Amino acid sequence: MSDQVSEHGNGGATEVQRASRVRIGLLGCGNVGAALVELIGREAAAIERRTGIRLEIARIAVRSMLKDRGIAVSESMFTTDAAAIVADPDIDLVVEVLGGIEPARSLIATALQAGKPVVTANKELLANVGTELAAVADDAGVDLLFEAAGAGGIPLMRPLRESLVGERVTRVMGIVNGTTNFILSQMSDHGTGYAEALAEAQSLGFAERDPTADVEGFDAGAKAAIIATVAFGCRVVAGDVYHEGISNISAADIAYARQMGYVIKLLAICEQFDDGSVAVRVHPTMVPVDHPLAGVAGSFNAVFVEGEAVGDLMFYGRGAGGAPTASAVLGDVIDAAQNLSQSTHGSLGTLSQCRVRSIDELSSAFYLNLEVSDEPGVLAAVAGIFGEHDVSIRSMEQEGLGAQARLVFITHEASESSVRSTLKALTALSAVQRVNSVLRVIGPDS
Ligand SMILES: NC(=O)c1ccc[n+]([C@@H]2O[C@H](COP(=O)([O-])OP(=O)(O)OC[C@H]3O[C@@H](n4cnc5c(N)ncnc54)[C@H](OP(=O)(O)O)[C@@H]3O)[C@@H](O)[C@H]2O)c1
Numbered sequence: 113m114s115d116q117v118s119e120h121g122n123g124g125a126t127e128v129q130r131a132s133r134v135r136i137g138l139l140g141c142g143n144v145g146a147a148l149v150e151l152i153g154r155e156a157a158a159i160e161r162r163t164g165i166r167l168e169i170a171r172i173a174v175r176s177m178l179k180d181r182g183i184a185v186s187e188s189m190f191t192t193d194a195a196a197i198v199a200d201p202d203i204d205l206v207v208e209v210l211g212g213i214e215p216a217r218s219l220i221a222t223a224l225q226a227g228k229p230v231v232t233a234n235k236e237l238l239a240n241v242g243t244e245l246a247a248v249a250d251d252a253g254v255d256l257l258f259e260a261a262g263a264g265g266i267p268l269m270r271p272l273r274e275s276l277v278g279e280r281v282t283r284v285m286g287i288v289n290g291t292t293n294f295i296l297s298q299m300s301d302h303g304t305g306y307a308e309a310l311a312e313a314q315s316l317g318f319a320e321r322d323p324t325a326d327v328e329g330f331d332a333g334a335k336a337a338i339i340a341t342v343a344f345g346c347r348v349v350a351g352d353v354y355h356e357g358i359s360n361i362s363a364a365d366i367a368y369a370r371q372m373g374y375v376i377k378l379l380a381i382c383e384q385f386d387d388g389s390v391a392v393r394v395h396p397t398m399v400p401v402d403h404p405l406a407g408v409a410g411s412f413n414a415v416f417v418e419g420e421a422v423g424d425l426m427f428y429g430r431g432a433g434g435a436p437t438a439s440a441v442l443g444d445v446i447d448a449a450q451n452l453s454q455s456t457h458g459s460l461g462t463l464s465q466c467r468v469r470s471i472d473e474l475s476s477a478f479y480l481n482l483e484v485s486d487e488p489g490v491l492a493a494v495a496g497i498f499g500e501h502d503v504s505i506r507s508m509e510q511e512g513l514g515a516q517a518r519l520v521f522i523t524h525e526a527s528e529s530s531v532r533s534t535l536k537a538l539t540a541l542s543a544v545q546r547v548n549s550v551l552r553v554i555g556p557d558s
Contacts, residue, residue: 113204134449135170137203139194140210147434149183165449171197198223208232224248229448233260239334239350246460255457257444265436266429272342279419281343284382288335290411291319291326292378297409328357329394336380340392344384346466354471355394374398375406389467398553475527477553483545486517490543501534
């Protein structure tokens, strides 16, 4: 980091400003990295005027030197040797947008130990070894910032760790995966089946060729672990997160949900209980149509935060995409550069080792969709099984299907274990042909 003197004409007078030049080593130049290069190119002068920090991308690490990245930078800035960038004494700050655990983890640790602040967007890395790297950053007295890893372009990490640091946050519920929200929105708005909606998401570039990480909830689970860690100040890793994806959601589920006043969303739900324990889960959830999360459509994301003093807050925007993610990375870069110039750094603070509850210890309302023989006494027998297992029914709908009938129930809040034993008893009943689907439901009493 070096000081630079520049002169700005101002109606005859000349203003002399001292700017701190910060040379950035960029690890990765894919969707996010290339968008960051463009954004810094466009905004560097305005950033310098506002902050006194002159940002310069000095070197860029990539895997292939042959790709055309569509950005106007000299070829000589590129290298395949990411470690050399981290070790370069002329690099002040490192941005990691490679993805994956290694070599990102080792490169970040080395940069931090050398006193270089690091900004990363790497969800997978942070959800697995984020607290380990945060400790390395604290020991070295430099920043490790990761706004983009929580909810992409939506500012969430900074509000949670700064604005809400004194707040008792009880629950954070988020639509944090644009691919699955796009698929569910298509199914809901156009009555399309899951496979058709997924194919459309793939053709529009909203879903990868292998969509597993998105549709099975792994991506949302990684974000949920990061969000819970920051919101509750305790260590939660990806392996602590229960997750179910959306691949079993049918057009019929969506239609029934709508009929009953709900939409189906893949939610990441992070909760903290009075005893200090937490629960973090990702699953398709029926959300009442009048809940603020219900209206979040297409590839948009939103995070709903509930705090004891502040009440309800919602953060909405683009959770992914090169430019929105680069915007969050750039905010962190400026923050880290300012801290560096003042020889200070931010910290996640002391993280507690809280107990993470298993899914079996949780409760919620449930939606159950069953096919039964259309015979006298079947409804009473089914309702009896709910009662025997302490699961009380809030509403029920019945539809004739020839010799069979479809029964759709919404329960009051019930424990996961009670619902599991109810399902076991129901499937043992000869009149129950099949259990089509079981979904968790939020509101009004959960
Ligand atoms: N895309 C988003 O919307 C989004 C949103 C939030 C967070 N993120 C996170 O941001 C990170 C980057 O995402 P992305 O979408 O930009 O990924 P990407 O398009 O796959 O880009 C990854 C970049 O890293 C380079 N790279 C990978 N391994 C390398 C290695 N060992 N040495 C040198 N270069 C290497 C690749 O080089 P080549 O180009 O030569 O292959 C590529 O330029 C990920 O952690 C992701 O989870 C992304």
